[in-house]
Amino acid sequence: MEWVKKILTAKTARIVLLVVGVVALLVLIKGAFFSEEKDASRSETEEEVRLSSILQEMDGVDAVDVLISRTEGAVNAVVVYRGEDSLMTRVQIADVVGNVLQTERKNVSVYFTGNK
DSSP states (O other): OHHHHHHHHSHHHHHHHHHHHHHHHHHHHHHHHSOHHHHHHOOOOHHHHHHHHHHHTSTTEEEEEEEEEEETTEEEEEEEEEEOOOHHHHHHHHHHHHHHHTOOGGGEEEEEEEOO
């Protein structure tokens, strides 16, 4: 038991224990927040793929990604598109998504990511 007290009182040993503790904590945090399984389990639904293909046919839209979520009776959608950054394009995208999903306009978020 005496040797444990000597180790804990030695400055180098305390630093080593602190570093090991921090590394262990970082490994736990990485596993909790950056799990590869979470990313791999998410794939586009058929509805998202179909909606994306409809939106890509619109003037001013070159590429588009759609995420649809359904929670407690509400349908929400996030649309990220590349093409023409205009208010008219954004409004048309939101209108199409709202009509297809039969949801209110306030439940549709449209984001521009850049031109061609």
